[in-house]
Amino acid sequence: MNKIITISRQFGSGGRELGCRLADQLGAAYYDQEIIIEISKRTRLSEQYIQNVMEKRPYIAYPITVAHSFSLPANDINFQMNLEIFQTQKQIIEEMAGKSDCIFVGRCADYILRDREPFRIFVYADMDSRIERCRQRASAEEHLSDREIRHNIEQIDRNRARYYSFHTDQKWGDRANYDMCLNTSRFELKQLTRMLAAFLS
Amino acid sequence: MNKIITISRQFGSGGRELGCRLADQLGAAYYDQEIIIEISKRTRLSEQYIQNVMEKRPYIAYPITVAHSFSLPANDINFQMNLEIFQTQKQIIEEMAGKSDCIFVGRCADYILRDREPFRIFVYADMDSRIERCRQRASAEEHLSDREIRHNIEQIDRNRARYYSFHTDQKWGDRANYDMCLNTSRFELKQLTRMLAAFLS
Numbered sequence: 024m025n026k027i028i029t030i031s032r033q034f035g036s037g038g039r040e041l042g043c044r045l046a047d048q049l050g051a052a053y054y055d056q057e058i059i060i061e062i063s064k065r066t067r068l069s070e071q072y073i074q075n076v077m078e079k080r081p082y083i084a085y086p087i088t089v090a091h092s093f094s095l096p097a098n099d100i101n102f103q104m105n106l107e108i109f110q111t112q113k114q115i116i117e118e119m120a121g122k123s124d125c126i127f128v129g130r131c132a133d134y135i136l137r138d139r140e141p142f143r144i145f146v147y148a149d150m151d152s153r154i155e156r157c158r159q160r161a162s163a164e165e166h167l168s169d170r171e172i173r174h175n176i177e178q179i180d181r182n183r184a185r186y187y188s189f190h191t192d193q194k195w196g197d198r199a200n201y202d203m204c205l206n207t208s209r210f211e212l213k214q215l216t217r218m219l220a221a222f223l224s
Numbered sequence: 225m226n227k228i229i230t231i232s233r234q235f236g237s238g239g240r241e242l243g244c245r246l247a248d249q250l251g252a253a254y255y256d257q258e259i260i261i262e263i264s265k266r267t268r269l270s271e272q273y274i275q276n277v278m279e280k281r282p283y284i285a286y287p288i289t290v291a292h293s294f295s296l297p298a299n300d301i302n303f304q305m306n307l308e309i310f311q312t313q314k315q316i317i318e319e320m321a322g323k324s325d326c327i328f329v330g331r332c333a334d335y336i337l338r339d340r341e342p343f344r345i346f347v348y349a350d351m352d353s354r355i356e357r358c359r360q361r362a363s364a365e366e367h368l369s370d371r372e373i374r375h376n377i378e379q380i381d382r383n384r385a386r387y388y389s390f391h392t393d394q395k396w397g398d399r400a401n402y403d404m405c406l407n408t409s410r411f412e413l414k415q416l417t418r419m420l421a422a423f424l425s
Contacts, residue, residue: 140410147399149400198348198399198407199350199407201405201407202406202407202410202411203404203405203406203407204399204402204404205403205404206399206400206402206403206404209341209403210403218423218424219423221422221423221425222419222420222422222423223419224422
């Protein structure tokens, strides 16, 4: 069976960069934005629209398993789109996972691919180093205070948690759902990539 | 500076065995029971007594930092002994950490050695595999039900958590206090040891 690694990550923890570097070092395929592009091709929805829908939890109070039995309000298109996009995404992830060794960042891939037993990593860091990382990556025009950056980080993570728990019925970031949780606060990502690659080889 | 690794672990997760095997593979010193023996030598208390005292949280409601200002009930010898044993343990751990590359299992070593920046691992596993591991290790005469084993596991972890938080003012098992949390549920310890050794080399 292919070697499959899934990476879930707190915003600002460097999990995406770690995944990308790791794929490079392991000679594995790296899937992240590629999934959005593929969904866009299949659904004819714009990448931006898909991204927006995926970053929001479906606005509905009852669980996904029974949602289809109800007659939805006509304006709840976001909810319907989210379900459809998730289904397309699921299909694409399963197809990609069958092709070669690969690394998925986010997108509930740990849950979608659970029958293939991926190695599931959760990447996290303390708030100070996440703020620092966000600041380093910000464009020259961006002038956010630490408080604003922190607010953004918390907002994005809240959305990720909601999206994940809605589609998986699991708690995002709960260590029970991962094989390894890795704290990037005290390490260089390059160094951690080398260490992780050795672990996974 | 020496390479120092600290391992905290849920009872039944295999953390102790992992630490022992890892030390062997990395050619590092392994400290666990050795610390109790050394405390016993220095305090002239029996190893069994030290072990008993260390497995219980000091029975007192006010925080450790102010405890000495109060006049303690005469019968609260357990509390006093716990403090004294912890101080001796702290000294021993610091001495041992200065000697060579080493691995400490438990004993708040992650906290005691924080200024030396050890690599701090928390080893955990799901309840089923912890029960299974306990069953495999039980002597032939022991005939505990799963429920009884589970009860023991929870009791021991509760004591560990109390002991740790009392002496460190940190939450035992909180990922913020570790560099890596490792789930042993789906892996053989031998295999995980090789992977970890590669990661840490």
